[in-house]
Each structure stands twice: as C-alpha cells, then as structure tokens.
Amino acid sequence: MILITGGSGFIGSYLISSLMSRSLLICGRVKPPSIKAEKFISFDLSKDLLKVETLTNVQTVIHCAAHVHVMNDSSSSDPLIKFRQINTQATVNLAKQAATAGVKRFIFLSSIKVNGESTEPGIPFTSNYSAKPVDSYGLSKYEAELELMKISQYYGMEIVIIRPPLVYGIGVKANFSSLMNLVSKGVPLPFGCITQNKRSLVSVTNLVDLIITCIDHPEAANQVFLVSDDNDVxxxxxxxxxxxxxxxxxxxxxxxxxCYKLVAKLFNKSEVVDRLTGSLQVDISHTKETLGWKPAQTLQEGFKQTAQAFLQAKTK
Known part of the structure; x- marks a missing residue:
C-alpha cells in the first residue's frame, strides 16, 4: 500500500490519478473527489499523529504536503516558525511514525530552493551541490532533509528526496499562470532582451513520472534527485x-x-526582477543515470497541454 499526503494539492492530485490502479491511502484535510471515503483519513499535518494501525500495511509514504508561503500571517512575526512547523517538524514526526511502523520507503518532495535561488549561466545545480537555502521555505525543506537522513540511519527506512524547480501543468497557478494569461492577450511584451539567462522547469507529468519510478526502483534508496524537462530556456x-x-x-x-534593474531598485522588486532575468538551472544527469529515467514529456508538449487547458478554462 502507498500512503500519500497532500493529495488535494496540485502535484498530489496528479499523483493520485496516476496511481489509481495501486492500493492507496490518502491523508489530508480535504478528501480528493476521486478517492473513496474508506481510503481517506482526515489528517492535519501540523497537529495530528497517525494511528499505528493506519501504517500497518503501508510500504511506501509519498509526502507531498507542505506549507508553501505565508500570506498575511498574523500568528507569528517570524515566517520561519510556520515553515518549520509544517515543512520540518511535521515531516519528521510523520517519518518517525512511518519508520517505527515498518514502512520501507519514504519519498519526500523537497524543493530546488534547498540548493539556492539562482545559478550562473552554464553552471547548473547538481544533486551533490552544497545546500545554500536563502529563504525560509528552502531552509525548512533542507532541515527536513537532514532529519530524514538521520531517521534513515537510525531506523533503516529508505529515504528518497526529490527537489523540483518550478512545476507547471494543467491547473497551475501563481507566476506561471499569470505569465500565460499575459501572453494569451497577444500584446507586445518587454522580454526581447532577456535571452542570456536559463531556467529549468518541470511539467507535473514528468515530476509524477519520476515519483512513481522512485516507488519501487532499488537504486532510488537514500538518494537525492533533481528533476526537470531537460530543456532549459x-x-x-x-x-x-x-x-x-x-x-x-x-x-x-x-x-x-x-531598465529592469532600475525599476527593481525604485519599487523594491529586486526579487521579482532577479527571477525574471536570472538563471536557475538543474543538471539531472544523476537522476537519469541512476534510475535509467528520462522525461516522458517534452517542454513543448507540456506547454501545449497546459495552454489547451488554460484556454478551455478561459472560455468557460
């Protein structure tokens, strides 16, 4: 049996639909529509502990649930506290429960932000690149990774860590959706000179395909994998x-x-401009060679699929 957290999220929902032929157990606050009630356990990652019997027949845990950002959070003056509560401590608690229950493998969906926020053109992040998280989200994910490795050494449970860059696909929101909406208007856009940077992206189809590969692959145990469409743009x-x-x-x-740099200084938008003009590349050679894996979908196919769904939703 496979236990999945974060099943109602963007990545988790794709993962569930791709694993419907397998024996699944979904834990979360919201039951995905495709899951029967007996296969769902109401579970608040930040508060609850799973019952021992819940994990009795589970061989693999795929942990997708995470706290991604804090919006107008008045509960704490330090956003890192909230990130650590969900992304670090709750992850560690879940992993310890899994390990003591005899779960064989724990797959953790981390983030490329563990490596850092940017790369020099032509010098991509690699799986063994020294971690240099900059923001609270990246730091909380890195701290979780470190604790998971300790749990693996103590209990013998296999750990698989996957660090994706920007994930896109049908139903994607945030910056990717905003940019696609802008492009869909067919008006001239001011990006003609931003040609020297390189960004790695990954379609949710490719990411889910890698996650599924890591469920059973013997060489995935205790490895860190980077993932992308293998076509930086x-x-x-x-x-x-x-x-x-x-x-x-x-x-x-x-x-x-x-001009972008000037606007960034004037309006205190350096972070936005850095992402727009800077590079963030990942080298997935280790992933491909270790697992014999390659992206199932090209970037062009992923963009076409996402665009078609975007246009359909717009007409509705």
Missing amino acids: STSEMVREMAVALGKPTWQLPIPIW
Missing part, C-alpha cells in the same frame, strides 16, 4: 514557447535589462 524563449502553445503572436520588445 531563457525568459524570452519561455514566452515564445507559451505563445506558440497558445496560438498567439510572439512580439517581444527589446527592453534592456538595466
């Missing part, structure tokens, strides 16, 4: 691929990057 290229997928013209104005 500049911001300008990404916009062009979106436009093609949406069937829109690709007009991009050649606004110099120094």
Whole structure:
C-alpha cells in the first residue's frame, strides 16, 4: 500500500490519478473527489499523529504536503516558525511514525530552493551541490532533509528526496499562470532582451513520472534527485514557447535589462526582477543515470497541454 499526503494539492492530485490502479491511502484535510471515503483519513499535518494501525500495511509514504508561503500571517512575526512547523517538524514526526511502523520507503518532495535561488549561466545545480537555502521555505525543506537522513540511519527506512524547480501543468497557478494569461492577450511584451539567462522547469507529468519510478526502483534508496524537462530556456524563449502553445503572436520588445534593474531598485522588486532575468538551472544527469529515467514529456508538449487547458478554462 502507498500512503500519500497532500493529495488535494496540485502535484498530489496528479499523483493520485496516476496511481489509481495501486492500493492507496490518502491523508489530508480535504478528501480528493476521486478517492473513496474508506481510503481517506482526515489528517492535519501540523497537529495530528497517525494511528499505528493506519501504517500497518503501508510500504511506501509519498509526502507531498507542505506549507508553501505565508500570506498575511498574523500568528507569528517570524515566517520561519510556520515553515518549520509544517515543512520540518511535521515531516519528521510523520517519518518517525512511518519508520517505527515498518514502512520501507519514504519519498519526500523537497524543493530546488534547498540548493539556492539562482545559478550562473552554464553552471547548473547538481544533486551533490552544497545546500545554500536563502529563504525560509528552502531552509525548512533542507532541515527536513537532514532529519530524514538521520531517521534513515537510525531506523533503516529508505529515504528518497526529490527537489523540483518550478512545476507547471494543467491547473497551475501563481507566476506561471499569470505569465500565460499575459501572453494569451497577444500584446507586445518587454522580454526581447532577456535571452542570456536559463531556467529549468518541470511539467507535473514528468515530476509524477519520476515519483512513481522512485516507488519501487532499488537504486532510488537514500538518494537525492533533481528533476526537470531537460530543456532549459531563457525568459524570452519561455514566452515564445507559451505563445506558440497558445496560438498567439510572439512580439517581444527589446527592453534592456538595466531598465529592469532600475525599476527593481525604485519599487523594491529586486526579487521579482532577479527571477525574471536570472538563471536557475538543474543538471539531472544523476537522476537519469541512476534510475535509467528520462522525461516522458517534452517542454513543448507540456506547454501545449497546459495552454489547451488554460484556454478551455478561459472560455468557460
């Protein structure tokens, strides 16, 4: 049996739909519509502990649930406290319960933010790159990774860590959705000069395919895997691929990057501009070689699938 947390989330829902032929148990606060009541356990990651009998027949735990961001959180003046509560301590508690119950493998969906926020062009992050988390989210994920490895050494439970970059696909929200909405309008966009940076992305299809590979693969035990579509693109290229997928013209104005830097200083938006103009690449050689895995879907296919769903939702 496979136990999944975060099943109602973007990645978790895809994972469940891809594993419907397997014996599943879903833990979370919201029951996914596709799951029968007897296969769902109401579970608040930050408060609850699973009963021992819940994990009796579980061989693998796939931990997707996480606290991603804090919006207007008045409960704490330090966002790191909330991130650690969910992403670190709750993860550790769940892993210890799994280990003591005899679960064989614990797959943890971490983040590329454990490695850092950016890379120099042509010098991608690798699976053995020294961790340099910058924000509270990345730090909480890294601390969880460290504790999971300790649990593995003490109890013998196999740990698999996956660090994805930006994940996109049908139903994606946040920045990717906002950019796609902008491109869908078919108006000229100011990204013509952002051609020298490189960003790694991963479709949710490819990410889920890797997670499923890690369920049974003997070489996945106690490894850290990076994942992407294996096709890094500049911001300008990404916009062009979106436009093609949406069937829109690709007009991009050649606004110099120094203009972005100036606007960033004036409006205190350095973080936004750095993501837009900077690079974040991952090298998935270790993943491919260790698991004999390669992305099942190309970036172009992923963009087309996402764009079609986006346009359908827009017409509704």
